[in-house]
Amino acid sequence: MNIKAVTKYQINEYVKSVRIYYLVILLVCLFFGTLTIINSNSTFRTGGGLEGSTIIFLFILGLNSFKESFFMMLQNGTTRKSMFIGRLATIVGTGIVMALIDRFLVNIGGLLYNISDRFYIIGLHEMIFDTRAESLHIVIFNLEAILITMSVYITAMLGGYFITTAYYRMNKMLKIAVSISVPTSIFILLPILDSAVFKGKLSVSIGRFISYILGNRTGNPYILLLTCVVLMAVSVGLTWLLIRKAVEKK
Amino acid sequence: MLINFNDERPIFIQIAEGIEDAILSGAFKEESQIPSITELSVNYRINPATALKGINLLVDEGIIYKKRGVGMFVTQGAVKLLKGKRKEQFFDNYVKNLIEEAIRLDISKEEVIKLLERGYE
Amino acid sequence: MSIEINNISKNFGSTRALDGVSINFEENRIYGLLGRNGAGKTTLLNIITNRIFSDSGEVLVDGMHATENDKALSRIYMMGERNYYPENMKIKDVFRWTKEFYPDFDMEYANKLADIFELDLKKNVKSLSTGYNSIFKVIIALSVNTPYVLLDEPVLGLDANHRDIFYKLLIEKYSNSPATYVISTHLIEEVSNVIEDVIIIKKGKIIKNETREELMSVGYTVTGMASLVDEYTRGKEIIGTDSIGGLKSAYIIGEVIRNEVPEGLEITKMDLQKLFIQLTSA
Secondary structure (H helix, E strand, C coil): CCHHHHHHHHHHHHHHHHHHHHHHHHHHHHHHHHHHHHCCCCCEEEECHHHHHHHHHHHHHHHCCCHHHHHHHHHCCCCHHHHHHHHHHHHHHHHHHHHHHHHHHHHHHHHHHHHCCCEEEECHHHHHCHHHHHHCCHHHHHHHHHHHHHHHHHHHHHHHHHHHHHHHHCCHHHHHHHHHHHHHHHHHHHHHHHHHCCCCHHHHHHHHHHHHHCCCCCCCHHHHHHHHHHHHHHHHHHHHHHHHCCCCCC | CCCCCCCCCCHHHHHHHHHHHHHHCCCCCCCCEECCHHHHHHHHCCCHHHHHHHHHHHHHCCCEEEECCCEEEECCCHHHHHHHHHHHHHHHHHHHHHHHHHHHCCCCHHHHHHHHHHHHC | CEEEEEEEEEEECCEEEEEEEEEEEECCCEEEEECCCCCCHHHHHHHHCCCCCCCEEEEEECCEECCCCHHHHCCEEEECCCCCCCCCCEHHHHHHHHHHHCCCCCHHHHHHHHHHHCCCCCCEHHHCCHHHHHHHHHHHHHHCCCCEEEEECCCCCCCHHHHHHHHHHHHHHHHHCCCEEEEEECCHHHHCCCCCEEEEEECCEEEEEEEHHHHHHHEEEEEEEHHHHHHHHCCCEEEEEEEECCEEEEEEECCCCHHHCCCCCEEEECCHHHHHHHHHCC
């Protein structure tokens, strides 16, 4: 089995992007940090900004995780099964590492608040589940935050991975059809239906449902964890079905 | 040695003949080593199996012998052997063709003999 | 030890790309997979290496089913006409990763070949010319040390000098450490002396699968006055004819019986290229 080589290769693909990402984060922090120190009127405030941008970054990373690597793996005598398992290992690894890094950075931000209250940096977990920050021991809270952030990160990458694989498998017509129908139904059809038929109740219910599955409504992070697990399972299953029969094409 | 791939005979025969020519001309002396299969095939860009086939032809005729682990050598007396063989083929390869062409061109027997004599002068 | 291809068929939409193809690629032989453009050569190689899947039939590598089998696939290296390597990767990194996937890859030898071909290892894959795009893949194919090496149009874009170097290196490598090479090409003349076995594929079907010697001995050309040629060839298997004025050449499959050849007819051997053209023309 060459899963080891596959994983090594795919991690290598990610490392470069992740390095650049944190370099940008560092530069942004340095810029606003310096500005805050120099100018006594400005503040450095962010609530969940770091994790939010990491989620977007990882989703995009997921979107770039199929085609190039697929061809390289085919060239090197790798089965679809090995490349898929290798990819899952890479995604999980990246999710864990970045959750740890982000948690570390958030805690540094917390320390800065002790120096000056013009630095107000809090993590996503603190923001959404603010009651837990008060009721749990700081170590337990941080471990919980790592667990939840990690699963959100992994879900974001798997989502991107699934979408890019699905697009690869679609023919041109289907690609166009999906690219048009999905946004139109969400942003045009749904609002029209909502106002015309449901008198605005539909959007309220959807909002409530989303708030519930994100754990926001109940303040229970484990509902979010469950949501992530379900989404992960679905995208892993669907992506495997897509990759199993993927073939070379232009 | 020269191999002409436009020649219509199989390449392994051409390889064998090329080596024969080299032996006759004295380029490969008796009891001296000849190029290996790899050298031959690499040099002429031919499949080693083809080169081997050509060499085996000469081994079977006793013109070349193999020393295990050392290489291939020209047999003592190979030149004499080859001259005998070539003489036998001389009629088929040259005389027959000469006469055929002479008949095609309406050159008489006497004229052919005269031409031969001229060639020797 | 062989790659065994059993009754492979493949359709692309309504086009039948391969039609019940069965071949054995035996251990340590050099095969020429010859066919015109679109005959199905690349499709066949792509199926062997799992780049695409066949509709029916099976491929066995050393007795193992090749489909989705890491162990079977790791014994084959395929140099494709199309580039599968990441465009922004440097050649030296391509070598490095090849070593990860194929542990028997000989880095030292690859570097030596890069030197011979004057390939700049610091260049990106996408910055290479067509010729060098073939060259860097040829170098990998010659250094990878798998039991089976498939070369799809290996000399594409190479100049005469580089082509000569390639054939020389191929024979050298093959002599020093034999492996099975399958060379797919439509440039027959150049490979005809290198290959041992010839497989001719036409419209997805194998029409010839013989040693080169066998194939070359089955065909001959008879040339002469048209009427004489016609008379002589009556009842024989003619695969093609050419005429200039009253002179006619007929390409015949079968053995020549020299005594039967009438006065005024010229018999010549058919070279592989001619035979190929006659066999594969529509």
